Amino acid sequence: MSTRLQSKGRLVDTTQPMEFRFNGKRLKGYAGDTLASALLANDQMLMGRSFKYHRPRGAVASGAEEPNALVNLGQGGKFEPNQRATTTELFEGLYATSQNHWPTLEFDVGAVNAALARFLPAGFYYKMFIHPRPFWKYVYEPFIRQSAGLGKAPKERDADTYEHFYFYADVMVIGGGIAGLTAALEAGRAGARVLLVEQTAHWGGRAVVDGAEIGGKPAEDWVAETVAELAAMDNVTIRARTMGAGVYDHGFILAYERLTDHNPETSGPRHRLWRVRAKQTISATGAIERPLSFAGNDIPGVMLAGAVRDYLVNWGVSIGDRTVVVTNNDDAYRTAIALHRAGLRVPAILDARASGGGALADEARAAGIRVEAGRAIAKVKGGKRVEAVEVCLQAGEGAVLETIPCDAVAMSGGWSPVVHLWSHCGGKLLWDTELAMFRPDPARAPTGSDGLGFVAAAGTANGHLGTSAVLADAQSAGRAAAKATGAKPKTGKAPQSNDADEAPIEPVWLMPQGAGDALRMKAWLDYQNDVKVSDVQLAAREGYESVEHAKRYTTLGMATDQGKLSNINGLAVLSGALDQAIPVTGTTTFRPPYTPISMGAIGGSARDGLFQPIRKTPIYGYHVDQNADFEPVGHWRRPYTYPRSAETVHDAVNREVVNTRANIGLLDASTLGKLIVKGPDAGRFLDMMYTNMMSNLAIGKCRYGLMCSENGFLSDDGVVARIDEDTWLCHTTTGGADRIHAWMEDWLQCEWWDWKVYVANVTEQYAQVAVVGPKARKLLEKLGGMDVSKETLPFMQWADGTLGGFPVRVYRISFSGELSYEIAVPASLGRAFWDRLVADGEEFGLMPYGTECLHILRAEKGFIMIGDETDGTVIPQDLGLNWAISKKKDDYLGKRAQEREHMVDPKRWKLVGLETLDGSVIPDGAYAVAAGKNANGQRNTEGRVTSTYYSATLKRGIAMGLILNGPDRMGDVVEFPKVDGTSVKAKIVDQVFYDKAGEKQDV
Amino acid sequence: MLTLTCPCCGVSGEETEFHAGGEAHLKRYGPGSSDNDFEGYLFMRENPKGVHFERWRHVYGCGKWFLAARCTATLEVFGTYPAQTTEPPQDIKDKITAKRPGWSWRDFA
């Protein structure tokens, strides 16, 4: 059984016992524990189930690379699935449950999948997809639905808060082991602005666990001194519990700080995402140990040798009384020696190398540990726990020489440098045959905006395994990075260490070398996704030769750990199956983040009201007070309608329509874009922007104008007013203000840069109110201050003046067909002016109206709306707007395009009105069908609806639409199928449904 | 995420501060132009792996458009220059030649 030893471990604080729960059981641990170490200390080896076969799973590692020990953490608003027990620091009251099993962790029905393993080989899903539909529906889908998915999605709103933090560094150092500390120290001493981050809560990495000596003192002391020196430097920022998550273009680095995960009662944000720009980045991310591929290597109790050492040294946890060590390199001997020194039994060290190990092997032997060279594990015996190993020759096929009873297996297949951060932004790798590892190729570093490398790997991450070599490499990396940023590094030698003389590693990708089918089907590569040696070999046989294809076909490395343990072993097996060298196979792509980061951290504070700021007009408060029904228009929120007490939205809209046509309606039109275009060349410029002539517009007058893209497509519309000799004011659509402003700037800056024109977007400087309806003039006359009569201020003119004491600019323009004044006042007076209109308008039956009423009023008049009648493929000629296209001008934006063959095609659908025969409303987006079917067997179409409403004025459905030969087919009936299978018939009519002569607006 | 320097206001900023505007140095063809010329202006774009010239706007800064010479493969920025020109300035072309000997792009080399 796994248990806590008397010695407790270097990270455990026995003065701070903590209680926590796992699957409802109350368990005890200490401050300094991880959830994994605390579970193991309580003999809770079984922590979860694998994805595909629901195999029993325990921790195989002790850190970020852990694929197995995933738990549901927390409850309610703090619930989070798939949290790694190995990186979860224990806190008082921690609540965890295991996942991916039913009904219990110990007894799982899904484990029957394992019995079907030979029917669920690599590419299982792909092979299923080709089966006929009924099979899919009744057999496969229910099976997949039941077994798919890891953990559970949270049900409640996240109770925590998150934030982003910006940081600029000369040198960013990722990794707080002795390499990262050394590099940061060198860069810091050189005077560079340094940011050093470490993903765990502790500094020093492996060196402090392995008891290395640095400069004649214990690594632990050296680390403490170095951290203290760094902390004292003003130019250095250090953060533990902060993971370098990703390296991106031009030195952009994301770091993920876990602020309160280890103590959730603390106030403040839970995670902080650091958005760093670093001139130079040093990846001192260490290495990850590789498992060995032997049958039964996934049984709980089989663990990486380094992890066994971590649990022992850091947390005083023994995985079992008797641990068999199996290795192909010298490092695992450290585990055997440490276990032996702790008073635990190591029945044997099985060294796959025929020539055995170096100085550490001698030390083990001297301690009385049995060391066997050229030996391998044929098979681990046991179910939910290791019971024994069967020993064989590594060179053979697995004939069992002896069976050694044991409780744990410590395995080491060698170490793989963590090259993720080096690779994220294009750093290339070398295969080092001697060390059997991919390591960064310093000649092919990721390059920045100046074309020079901006990432360097240092220490173990750079392929150096000995402590002295790590320190020397990190020192030169730190100095080089500092120098590249213009700092002046110090000189002097790196401290030395007491490295043991190690024998070379011998790569072992399958154990034993000649393992047959039966053994290979039990030799796991990817523990979480249940990918075995046999699966990768099958993929190769079935033609998935590219490593990227084999990965997706087998799901190797696609689990939440992204193959940190499995990738190198998997591609080595693939290389073997394809009979090619490992570098020819290559690696899959390393993508950020290094380990998963929370969605909350990505969002930061951008949630609720801060997710997207809402633009509010000066009159917004009134709409809120009236409980208006709002709709988003661009970034604005505009009143859709103003329902009164028990009124439905539909009834409110109809009331507003009727009242505006009978009395007065008031519209907050402040969102309309207002662009001032000024300068000696402004007229000439606007003649290019608009399809019609604007240069000859008389001062004091207004003109409706259309704007097109260079493709000829209609892009915006609005009324232009000539203010004075060299000034025009252009109204744009609500959504178009910023876009059209940018469009004008583009042409002025990049094409006609010698034209003297200035454009200012004054949209938010003015509140604008449309006073609409037959009694509008009466209201303005009551306010008094300027002459608003037809004679002085006729239709399509504007005037400055005062109304009720407010300074105003009044435009006689109408988007409703009624007598209408659009009145602009300075934004700061907008609300007061509106309130005054509402108060004084009461006797005339004034009611405010919203955007839906606006739409209906304009549709009754056959006015087009950008975004309804247009969709980026419609030209003004399609909409019968030829009257607004100048024939006199040589050029305007879109003119050449409108001469293209397809644009002058008489078969283009054209705008008409549509009147349903039964008076109903045609559904939005409906298509008119024509006879016959197209090549895809679909009904032919001859048009579509662009705007469709219930007209309270006409008491029937009205619509506009684009119809083939529409204007020539007045009176024809076209048919619009509906989604319910029925269809609605409509007569083609003139698009102006109300006041065809336009008399009401011109009074 | 790229960093760019605006040649108008001199600010070096993150990509999020700027807005990309497609290919640089397009010649506008208007009414009277041939179908071929107009098609080229409207639709035909370079898609090089390597040296490229682009339009960018310092949209959350000074608001000015400018042009950038950039490598699409390595994302190296050879230089940025004002938009009021029909051809990359000689010093930018020299910089590119030093780093990518033998380069060419449309009519420039």
Ligand SMILES: [Zn+2]
């Ligand atoms: Zn700028």
